[in-house]
Amino acid sequence: MPELPLEFVEQMKTSLGTDYPRFEAALNRPAPVSIRYNPSKLAVDFPPSGEKIPWTEYGYYLQERPKFTYDPLFHGGMYYVQEASSMLVEAAFRQTMPSADGIKVLDMCAAPGGKSTLLASLLGNGSLLVANEVIKSRYHILRENLSKWGWPNIVSTSSKPESLGGLEGLFDFVLVDAPCSGEGLFRKMPAACDHWSPENVALCANRQQSILEHATRCVKPGGILVFSTCTYNELENDGSANFIIERGNFGKVDIETTHFPGLTPTRLGYQCYPHKVEGEGFYMAVFRKENQSFPGKGKKKKKGGKSLKTFKKENIKNVLPFLQKQGAELTFFQGREDEIRAIPTNIFDGVPQLMNQLPFIEAGVSLGLLKNRKFIPSHELAISNLIANEFPCVQLSTPEAIKYLKRENIHNNEWPKGWTLVHHQHLNLGWIKPLGNRSNNYYPKEWRIRN
Ligand code: SAM
Numbered sequence: 001m002p003e004l005p006l007e008f009v010e011q012m013k014t015s016l017g018t019d020y021p022r023f024e025a026a027l028n029r030p031a032p033v034s035i036r037y038n039p040s041k042l043a044v045d046f047p048p049s050g051e052k053i054p055w056t057e058y059g060y061y062l063q064e065r066p067k068f069t070y071d072p073l074f075h076g077g078m079y080y081v082q083e084a085s086s087m088l089v090e091a092a093f094r095q096t097m098p099s100a101d102g103i104k105v106l107d108m109c110a111a112p113g114g115k116s117t118l119l120a121s122l123l124g125n126g127s128l129l130v131a132n133e134v135i136k137s138r139y140h141i142l143r144e145n146l147s148k149w150g151w152p153n154i155v156s157t158s159s160k161p162e163s164l165g166g167l168e169g170l171f172d173f174v175l176v177d178a179p180c181s182g183e184g185l186f187r188k189m190p191a192a193c194d195h196w197s198p199e200n201v202a203l204c205a206n207r208q209q210s211i212l213e214h215a216t217r218c219v220k221p222g223g224i225l226v227f228s229t230c231t232y233n234e235l236e237n238d239g240s241a242n243f244i245i246e247r248g249n250f251g252k253v254d255i256e257t258t259h260f261p262g263l264t265p266t267r268l269g270y271q272c273y274p275h276k277v278e279g280e281g282f283y284m285a286v287f288r289k290e291n292q293s294f295p296g297k298g299k300k301k302k303k304g305g306k307s308l309k310t311f312k313k314e315n316i317k318n319v320l321p322f323l324q325k326q327g328a329e330l331t332f333f334q335g336r337e338d339e340i341r342a343i344p345t346n347i348f349d350g351v352p353q354l355m356n357q358l359p360f361i362e363a364g365v366s367l368g369l370l371k372n373r374k375f376i377p378s379h380e381l382a383i384s385n386l387i388a389n390e391f392p393c394v395q396l397s398t399p400e401a402i403k404y405l406k407r408e409n410i411h412n413n414e415w416p417k418g419w420t421l422v423h424h425q426h427l428n429l430g431w432i433k434p435l436g437n438r439s440n441n442y443y444p445k446e447w448r449i450r451n
Pocket of ligand 1: 115138
């Protein structure tokens, strides 16, 4: 049982009344374990046999917590370990977006990437996801998780909300999964109790409203803004959501929840409590921007600016065999120095605008380095959905795959020479390069299993 701050206990007793003992009892039970699988990476044994989470197509409860670190499928992006309540964002998306095709989605506070990977799984043809994490040290884990998820229609960035707000009226669906006091995580992360104080709650509410101010700008007229937190605190939840209403051009959207037993409606949103749903504390409110344009000042679109160097297919002939359909539906462009990247052609047009407005972006998938026409494929390509299915590969058992993921030496004299994909249960884990009597292990050093 986490040692709950006294003022928090008083606050919960006031808001829950006679339900408080059930809430406290739930905090004494272990938190449920849940995962959400990647619909683009169907290896074996998926979907799992556990109980399905009612508000999401791809989420399941597990009977017990396995050692995810020692599951190669986890490292290959076959699934994401995500707390069940937070998958409710899927219901907001499915119930408000008339089509998943040809839309632009922004996840404004994205690291470590739980909701970005969820949103990516919901997007259809010609749709773009921009995943942002302002804190640089947290951006890397976001990028790692997006790379493992493997979808090419994502642009990641580390930008301030002000810069994103400058993309006025661009997005059909904006999620602000805001930094908060984390009351809903006290059971899973008791250390969060130590950082809780009424002063910190007030600070969080102010920060949320400042983020929301910019988020409201970049929603398209008629588009959706979802605000969520992992707290129960009214000041941060309905309090900050009320700020959206006060902007004057957003209306509350009701979500159909009859199939989601236990969800508690609040004045402006929905609250998950651990004594009423199988999940942690989570709050979500959904708003639609009215159709007339926003009266605020906003930044003007930057004109001109940086441009992207693109590659013609005839100049990258040695890259194409690595790609599904020889990269037929992709546009190729330069990333850093010798880096070559690819993004679906039907969303490429949106990239220069993002590049000019935001200080830093990584668009699509890094394919590798092209130096003097010699191509060195990237790890991101190996685990992406762009990689050619028929590329040479070696199948590894679980113990062999763990050795590979620890970046240890593995070799078999019968393996084909040259760039070879490492497979575990038909899921790509990365590259290996057998040279005859030994093999080079190309698993990224910074991602390796360390113990
Ligand atoms: N959406 C993420 C997921 O599902 O994995 C979790 C996001 S977490 C609740 C909130 C994020 O907001 C953190 O990654 C934090 O670094 C970021 N953040 C902190 N201060 C911020 C600010 N002033 N503006 C925008 N984001 C901020």
